[in-house]
Amino acid sequence: MNIPTRTSPNPSSEHNHKQCISEALGTAGRVCMTRGVRLTPIRHQVLELIWSSHKAVKAYDLLDRIKPLQPMAKPATVYRALDFLIEQGLIHRVESLNAFIGCSYSGQQHEQLLLICKRCHEVEERSAEKVMKALAGEIGRLAFIAHSKTIEVHGICAKCAEPAINQTDARLN
Amino acid sequence: MNIPTRTSPNPSSEHNHKQCISEALGTAGRVCMTRGVRLTPIRHQVLELIWSSHKAVKAYDLLDRIKPLQPMAKPATVYRALDFLIEQGLIHRVESLNAFIGCSYSGQQHEQLLLICKRCHEVEERSAEKVMKALAGEIGRLAFIAHSKTIEVHGICAKCAEPAINQTDARLN
DNA sequence: AGATTAAATGTTACATTATAACATTTGAGC
DNA sequence: GCTCAAATGTTATAATGTAACATTTAATCT
Numbered sequence: 001m002n003i004p005t006r007t008s009p010n011p012s013s014e015h016n017h018k019q020c021i022s023e024a025l026g027t028a029g030r031v032c033m034t035r036g037v038r039l040t041p042i043r044h045q046v047l048e049l050i051w052s053s054h055k056a057v058k059a060y061d062l063l064d065r066i067k068p069l070q071p072m073a074k075p076a077t078v079y080r081a082l083d084f085l086i087e088q089g090l091i092h093r094v095e096s097l098n099a100f101i102g103c104s105y106s107g108q109q110h111e112q113l114l115l116i117c118k119r120c121h122e123v124e125e126r127s128a129e130k131v132m133k134a135l136a137g138e139i140g141r142l143a144f145i146a147h148s149k150t151i152e153v154h155g156i157c158a159k160c161a162e163p164a165i166n167q168t169d170a171r172l173n
Numbered sequence: 174m175n176i177p178t179r180t181s182p183n184p185s186s187e188h189n190h191k192q193c194i195s196e197a198l199g200t201a202g203r204v205c206m207t208r209g210v211r212l213t214p215i216r217h218q219v220l221e222l223i224w225s226s227h228k229a230v231k232a233y234d235l236l237d238r239i240k241p242l243q244p245m246a247k248p249a250t251v252y253r254a255l256d257f258l259i260e261q262g263l264i265h266r267v268e269s270l271n272a273f274i275g276c277s278y279s280g281q282q283h284e285q286l287l288l289i290c291k292r293c294h295e296v297e298e299r300s301a302e303k304v305m306k307a308l309a310g311e312i313g314r315l316a317f318i319a320h321s322k323t324i325e326v327h328g329i330c331a332k333c334a335e336p337a338i339n340q341t342d343a344r345l346n
Numbered sequence: 347a348g349a350t351t352a353a354a355t356g357t358t359a360c361a362t363t364a365t366a367a368c369a370t371t372t373g374a375g376c
Numbered sequence: 377g378c379t380c381a382a383a384t385g386t387t388a389t390a391a392t393g394t395a396a397c398a399t400t401t402a403a404t405c406t
Contacts, residue, residue, distance in 0.1 A: 042383085072384085076384085098362085115312070131307040134308075135326070137304075138301045138303065149325075150327075151323070153308070154319070154320050154321045157317055158317060245357090247356075249355085250355075250356080271392065349406080350405075351405100354402090357399090358396090358397090359394100361393080362392075362393070363390100365388105365391090366387100366390085368386085369385075370383100370384080371384070372381105372382080
């Protein structure tokens with residue numbers, strides 16, 4: 001299981017996003033194969049659409065965008081695919097946006113924090129072990145048994161905060 | 174500004190919830206007075222309804238429950254009151270539930286974590302400074318400028334996990 | 347007190363997000 | 377090729393949330 005690492009928080013301007021997508025899809029294929037679950041065409045297409053950017057995508061946007069490929073698609077079509085992808089840890093639901101984002105750590109641990117930029121709307125995922133350790137400590141101290149942990153931070157990403165010339169496109173992206 | 178502290182995570186069985194409510198409403202009144210904003214009857218009623226338990230409440234449940242008091246109430250009535258209460262830091266939106274909970278630290282700092290019990294559905298709020306410090310560190314390291322931070326943990330609370338006799342009612346509550 | 351005016355609320359209509367329930371098709375394993 | 381569970385198709389509706397404009401309320405000024 002390789003890790004689709006991302007050096008830049010801004011895919012459109014600074015990284016080869018086609019590679020980003022193909023790595024994610026490749027990882028997804030291997031994860032599903034290993035687990036004996038089926039990455040069907042619909043599921044694969046939904047995952048690919050989600051990975052088409054590093055922005056969180058809404059379910060009904062996915063529905064619109066999958067219709068050229070799957071004219072029969074209905075809300076349930078999309079939500080079922082999303083449920084599957086979440087269950088397999090291939091995407092995350094961004095709770096504070098009612099939207100979905102590709103998981104950068106598929107097949108690995110699943111405690112992460114999401115940094116959501118209000119300006120470019122891109123979402124960066126971090127494993128942030130120190131934070132998770134502190135959180136686990138606090139939870140344990142209270143004798144709470146955690147099943148899932150969500151950390152979402154809204155603000156302005158480093159790229160968008162930069163006042164530098166030549167960042168204009170990135171900000172507007 | 175006093176702090177409505179809560180010694181037990183389970184209000185129904187172990188704490189005087191009437192006092193809990195009156196403290197929350199008292200604090201809210203003082204906070205609004207201080208800030209020169211108006212805690213109108215509708216806003217007060219919505220806040221009181223939210224504090225009627227330590228469970229997160231849905232907007233449309235609030236609507237149903239406020240109708241006997243405000244027969245004219247419509248969705249906008251409730252959502253406007255909720256917007257106001259959130260803006261003043263008197264309640265929190267639980268993103269992962271699309272629901273709302275009274276804030277236990279009104280008028281104070283506003284970085285907290287929410288522990289949401291799947292069994293009794295109560296929500297405990299903690300300020301968890303170590304976690305917040307670690308999170309601030311991670312965010313700063315990435316040069317991200319945070320505007321808001323959401324930490325929500327789902328699981329089983331200490332009370333509900335206890336196998337002890339005489340906790341049956343608490344679990345079922 | 348009466349006038350002014352911004353804030354709050356009333357009201358209608360609709361947009362967005364999500365699920366239930368049942369029918370049909372597909373595909374893996376026998 | 378049969379069988380059965382999984383996946384998808386299909387219809388309908390539930391649940392959540394907002395936009396836009398009208399009316400009322402209440403604080404402030406004169």
